[in-house]
Amino acid sequence: MTSFLAFSTIPTLGFSSSSSSFSRASFPSRLNSLSLNHRSKLCKSVVKCNYAEVGVKDGFKSTTIDVVADVKTERVVVLGGSGFVGSAICKAAVSKGIEVTSLSRSGRPSYPGSWIDQVTWIQGDVFYTNWDEVLFGATAVVSTIGGFGSEEQMQRINGEANIVAVNAAKEFGIPKFILISVHDYNLPSFVLSSGYFTGKRKAESEVLSKYPNSGVVLRPALIYGRRRVDGFEIPLDLIGEPAERILRAIENFTKPLSSLPASDLLLAPPVSVDDLALAAVNAVTDDDCFGVFTIEQIKEAAAKVKV
Structure with a gap:
């Protein structure tokens, strides 16, 4: 858990739209910039109080006890938390008792769900966001940022946006x-x-460089599940789930074909969005979890927290 000691030494971040440089401010100004919700959570820490039973003589020393308030042990920030993968991670984290904050351009999802009310939704862009409010008190950041478009757009979304987020988290002292x-x-x-692949690999390098002993890179293939697009739900699991089962059942026969160019497009097993989300949760909670995770390792990590 992030320590709240030495408040005056905690750095503050801010990005300018042109230089992406960091700025610092004193703790009081940082605290004032936080939402009321975040400030109230901050105040729920360890409270010391004294008591003495009725009838105890004046000379008796009162006993000091620690009253531990209801504080969750983890607070994860999910970048892109309202998206297909991000929302699954938010939901899985909430189900495991983890405090969750989402930062995304669309903000709070419009569809219903009991877990949605348990997430702090912040609408914003990683290039221009107020990182003080987003990252304060966090123990881990999970980035689901990515997308397709022109070469320039893919480099910016898959690479630069994630690199900005990694450096912000590192400068702010986020452990994972x-x-x-x-x-x-x-x-x-x-x-x-x-730009899609080179952007992703640049982001990976930044994670593994800045977080050599606690950074985690999850490398799924096709991700399936029920995906919401413009108010409609696309059941990708109707194709992805049976495809995963078939490919895993015949993988001993298909391994010799893995050396053929582009064979992965057909032979790499799809990954359930729920398994990917649980693997991310495992990465948040397991201090021994770091490095690059393949499709099979994602499945194994998910199994650790699925029970």
Whole structure:
């Protein structure tokens, strides 16, 4: 758990839209910038009080006891928490008693769900957000930021945005950073040199460099589940789940084919969004969890917290 000692030494972050440079401010100004919700959570720490039983003589020393308030042991910040993968991670974390804050451009989801009310939703962009409010008190950051578009857009979304987030978390002293990346496909080099893959790999390098002993990179292949798009639910699990079962059942026969170019597009087992979310939760809670996780290792990590 992040320590609240030496408040005056805790750094504050802020990004300018042009230089992405950091600025610092004193703790009182930081505390005032926090939402009432965050300040109230901060105040719920260890409270010391004295008591003496009725009838005890004046000379008797009162006893000091520690009253521990209801504080959750983990607070995770999910970047892109209202998206397909991000919302699954928020939901899984809440179910495990983890305090969750989401930062995304769309903010709070419009669809119903009991878990949604247990998440602190912040609408914003990683390039311009107030990191003081987002990261204060966090024990881990999970980034699901990524997307497709032009070369420039993919470099910015998959690479630069995640790199900004990693450096913000590191400067703020967040102990862990978990990145949702992409499977290491055996595709032709001209495909892997696209902004999507090069952006993801640059982000991975930043995570593993800044967090060599606590950074986690999860590399799923196709992610399936029930995905919401413009108010409609697309049941990707109807295809992904049976495909995963079939490919795992015949993997001993398909391994010799793995050396063929682009064979991963057909042979890499899809990953359930729920398993990916649980693997992320495992990365948050397990201090011995760090490094790059393959498809199979994601499945194993999910099994550890699925019970």
